[in-house]
Amino acid sequence: MSRIGVFVCHCGENISRTVDVEQVAKAAGEIPGVAFSCDYKYMCSDPGQTLLKKAVAEHKLDGVLVAACSPRMHEKTFRKAAEAAGLNPYLCEMANIREHCSWVHEDRDMATAKAKDIVKLMVERVRKGKSLAPITVPVTKRALVIGGGIAGIQAALDIADAGHRVVLVEREPSIGGHMAQLSETFPTLDCSQCIMTPKMVDVANHPNITLFTYSEIEKVDGYIGNFQVTVKHKARSVDESKCTGCGICMTKCPKKKIPNEFDQGHGMRPAIYVPFPQAVPNTPVIDRENCTMFQSGKCGVCAKVCGPGAVDYEQKDTFTVEDVGAIVVATGFKLYTIDRKPEGSPIQGYGEFGYGTIPDIIDGMTFERLASASGPTGGKILRPSDGKEPKQVVFIQCVGSRAREKGISYCSKVCCMYTAKHTMLYHHKVHDGQAYVFFMDARTPGKGYDEFWRRAVEEEEAVYIRGMVSRMYQRGDKIVVMGSDIQVGVQVEIEADLVVLATAVQPQDGADLLAQKLGISYDKYNFYSEAHAKLKPVECATAGIYLAGACQGPKDIPDTVSQASAAAAKVMTLFAKDKLERDPVVAKVNEKYCVGCFACKKVCAYGAIEEKEIRDRQGNLIKKVAYVNPGVCGGCGTCQATCPSKSIELDGYTDEQIMAMIEAL
Amino acid sequence: MTPGKKRLSYSYYPGCSLHASGREYDISTRALFKALNVGLKEVPDWFCCGATPAHNVDELLSLSLCAKNLSLAEEVEGDLAVACAACFSRLKTTQHHLKEDDTKRKQVEVAIDGPAALNKPVKHILEILAREFGLAKLEESVKKPLMGLKVAPYYGCLLTRPPEVPELDDCEDPSIMEDVLRALGAEPVKWSHRMECCGANFTLSRPGVVLKLSNAILESARIAGADCIMVACPLCHGNLDIRQKEIKEAYGAPDSTLFGNIFGSELHGGSAPDQRDLPIFYVTQLAALAMGVASESLGFESVITDPKPLLRDKQLL
16 A cells, blocks of 8 residues: 655745645545645745645655646656655656646635645655665766857857867858947947957857857757757858958959848848958858859859869768857847748738838848948948938837737837937937937836936937827828827828838747757747746756847847856756666557567667667577667657557556556546 | 620619719610620619718718628629728628627617628629729720820729728728729820829818819829829819819919929929819729710719810820
């Protein structure tokens, strides 16, 4: 006869509001084999855990069930407490009566009855449970950082400074990301390039950092401590080991009128180019789609003028496999464009703003380039259509953001501040100009932020109009902006020379595909999901993978840098141990019954199943059976459900346990 | 008619305006369909869709009026063709609401004493011309192309909005009118006010609002160089056509603060401001004209802003 203890948690009022926890505890006490049951307000607190430990000792319990929240939340907590009380931690289970019961039901009687059922069947699982020992796996003390913007750069530098090796992979030809494009940064107006480029140089020079630019993640295998990542190095057409960065190829390239992505298409670049003069590495890349040599086979000027002979038209994409123990994902954001809605997309465009057909309606990043000393206008605010200095500029906040009817309900967080900054930059450069801002709210929670915003309004003469813009159209060389001022209750019409839209922050293109390769989860907008919104903000639910920056949600520079350093700290914590203990919930093969059909191998998503030969003493092959590599097994149980001879089982979820649970209902 | 293909045929809901102030829309619709050899059979015993007033007063009433009309239409074969943008909007809105709200659907079915015909396809004339009859065939059928006629296609509020209801075209940047105009040989102009409101039925309660909004529409059509405006709504037609004289009296020369730069110097070299009359056509009038229907049977005599001088000038009469 077993001696199981059942502990029912109130979770403050989260559970007790809809579930009669006392009754649940009482009913549990009547289940045969339950030696002790009670309820308590906060089981996860110190007194709650002490209660559990004391009960194990006093009632000589041989199994523990905590009926509380999801095991994803506190299974570790209670298993630790059970272990401290002398029990094997895997004899402690949780019954989820919060997410699976109290949170989703309203009727108290029915919810209580359901909670009793959940407890009843989980008691059976505990009863049939076995002691398990954790598995230890080695840790490769080398980290992969995906994305070379400020988030990836900060994370890479922190990990490298701690003495660990880092591989930094960037999709574009240079690191720097969006921050390198910015003019001046809020709330201090220091030049973005001046604080960013030294960090880029540090990355290039750091002995612990291997930098792969113009490269992408192809495939991710393995698990925490032991990832094997295949990196695709796109053909640069320039040999990085030979190129000296002299730049003569770029000056001699006959094709010079290609819109420069770095300047948001407002400057021009040649077909062989570095994205911007301060690029790291300072090695050009050939844009094959726009290169005459690649398109028609006639040119070859860059190869002829290159002294060291670095230009290589024959270069192919190459692949390397990198062994790493931890991954930091820092893929950043893109800005929402107001183009016509793409086919099948839930996000609507802005037809009322002309779907981007009016050249002097630009987005915030384009304004950054116009205001930047290194931009296409040399830092002068000149509008794209005719190069004139705009005297009336209208800024519109929340374009795309906080617009449920357009398909995006979240706040993009950075726009209030950067729009205030834009009005200041404009005022500093065009003294007789007037800036207007249409806004819903001014959200300025950050150190020195509200003071900065007030400065824009009170000292820098920006006119803030609370209300949204309904329509814009071109009239002559002006843009008519029709909007409302809800504080005065009137409709407003402004003739603007230039309109700047603070468009929504969205995850990078392909964020979902990368997540699928990494096996991490993402929300409906493709932002990556953290393991816990409050307590695990930089960890993914997938062990060994961490998040930094705007790929997780819109973020400004200070927040991004903080999160990147936090992710780096998590990696260092992981690397502080030589071996990792991992959950022993893995599949095991009963070799006696396995017939070697390898149906399990076909369905295993982790590639954990190998073929093992069984030989007699003379070395004759008797049969082949399946073998589960416990380091790789993800514990999903698919093999168990597939095996026709029932000879593969997941520890902690054996057929016997599951049948007992079903019978208890 | 391609052999083997069934002749296109529709049931037809004209709506009140088309039997009254907008009768030329009705006349020209029938003439056009006849010219295109497309069947059009009026729903017997139809009544008002409730228009704008009903749904502002009593939601159940407004839904029931349309639901009853839809169930009457069910008795006539063919998808339901609607010309008036407001009737089109109300009928589609009713289907949309009742499909989503079971409680309301049941209430309405009690009120109309029968099932609501939620799946009767409701089609706007533009849709029929551009998609079902087809632009290519429309172009082939043209006998008298509207060469040299610069038309400002005016959509107004209801044809495309809200996006989930009419499902006619992109809600803020549609092209269906432009496509039809091109097929007829006319030249659609690019202009700024094709999606703006004309003031609609404030024409009775607050005419000042209508004068202001309709003035902006007429002005921007003139700036774009249009000879005329094409509409698909009798109320828009009324406001833009009937009130043109009043608008000129109220606004006279274009607002100097708004149009000063353009009119004063660059475009007109300081000459007198543009005050041209702009005839307002229904889509069916222009289409029927292009199909060679005699102009006498298109109701041109019953509008205020006389289109005949323009048509004569373009040798379309």
